[in-house]
Amino acid sequence: MGGSTSMNEVLQRFDTVRNAVFRLVDQWRNRPSQTPIVPQGNVAGTALIIVIAIMTFLACLTLGGVSLVRDSAATWQSQISKEATIQIRPIDGEDMEALLAQARKIAQGFAGVTSARIVDKAATARLLEPWLGSGLDIDELPVPRLVVVSIDEDQPPDFATLRAELVRSVPGASFDDHRTWVDRLVSMARTTVLIGMSVLVLVIAATVLTVIFATRGAMAGNDHIIEVLHFIGAEAGFVAREFERHFFRTALKGALCGGGTAILVFLMISWWSSRNLATPEADQAAALFGNFAIGRDGYAGVAVIILLVSLLTMITTRLTVITQLREMDNRGSEAI
Known part of the structure; x- marks a missing residue:
């Protein structure tokens, strides 16, 4: 009798938990379409948009600087192959x-x-x-x-x-073909380009790490819903799609803000440079760096960075969610 009573209590508790789970699933399924797993417009989401905007802005500035130095180095090499100087003391x-x-x-x-x-x-x-x-x-x-x-x-x-x-x-005459000092300038320019690309890689890596932490935080905040959905049969891809859509939109907003600000900075610097071309100082700066315009390739690079940041955020979010769900499965297997 005692064993039978204990078995009945276990079955009753199981039914209670099952009914609670089904009610939770029904509530989630019948939720309004504008209420996704990941809540929109929270403080964490706003902070992530700001962080991605800053990272994208820095990445675009770095790319613009690299493009400017590279173009200047190519101009120096082209000019030096066309002219030499005779100096007479x-x-x-x-x-x-x-x-x-x-x-x-x-x-x-x-x-x-x-x-x-x-x-x-x-x-x-x-x-x-x-x-x-x-x-x-x-x-x-x-x-x-x-x-x-x-x-x-x-x-x-x-x-x-x-x-x-x-x-x-x-x-008193001497002949200078300029190749010695131009080689040094070109070498310095190539070093600057290498440093700029390294900074660009570091900025993108920092953005990826930020997205990973943000994704884990969002999953932790909705842990109970994710566990229920996952354990009743929701595939990892379904949960990952919910997260990646949210973070792609978030990253795109931030990347557009950062990239747009960088383009505005480039346009302002180019405008200032064009307004001061008549001064000797501006002539010397133009001889070294041109007219401070990054050109179509530079603006195309900004667009590529905006798209790259958004896609990397989406891919990083998907991989993070799938990894977290696998860890959740492993913990469940060990508990059994």
Whole structure:
């Protein structure tokens, strides 16, 4: 009798738990369509949007900087292959204008030189203006004068022979093909690009980790509903889809805000640069970094980052949910 009574109590308790589970499932199935497993618009969701917006903004800024430096390095390499410079230092008793004319004549006589141009006094003063100020009198300053030599990129001249002839024939002359310092600038630019890409990878990795923690927090907040749905037969893919849809929308909102802000910053910098092109300082900056415009490729890269962040968030959420459900199954198996 005692055993029979205990069995009846166990069966009654089982029926009570089963009925409670069925009521919970019916409530969830009959919930309004706007009430998903993951609640919308909570504090955690808003914070995640802000974090993703910040991460996307930093990633877009990094990509824009990398694109700017890369394009500048390509421009430097292209320009240096087209021009070289003859520098003539002032020497007492020598006519500078005659030395400039002689150097130009020698350079034009070499095959591979398309033209040679003397930088006049006014242009020389403009080059020195950022450092020495305006109103310079070149005749009163012991500054060297320049001859710009245009080079045929396909068939360049013999630089060693040209340099030796200039040194021999023109007092105070030296020939610079700029390759030494341009190689250093290009090397620095490539290093900067590598550092920028590393920062971009770190930002994306931080975003993925943030999404993982946010997904686990959302699952912990809805643990009772997920467990019931999972143990009565709901597939892991169904639960994962509920979460990935929510987090994809959240990530897309944040990524659009961050990417849009980055585009606005790029446009403002480009506008400021275009408004200040007439100043010597802006000319020097433009010589190094162009007009600070990232171009169509840069803006396309921003769009790619927005989509990439959203898709990575969705994929990360799905994998996290499936992993958590497997751990839940393992705990249930061990309990049995």
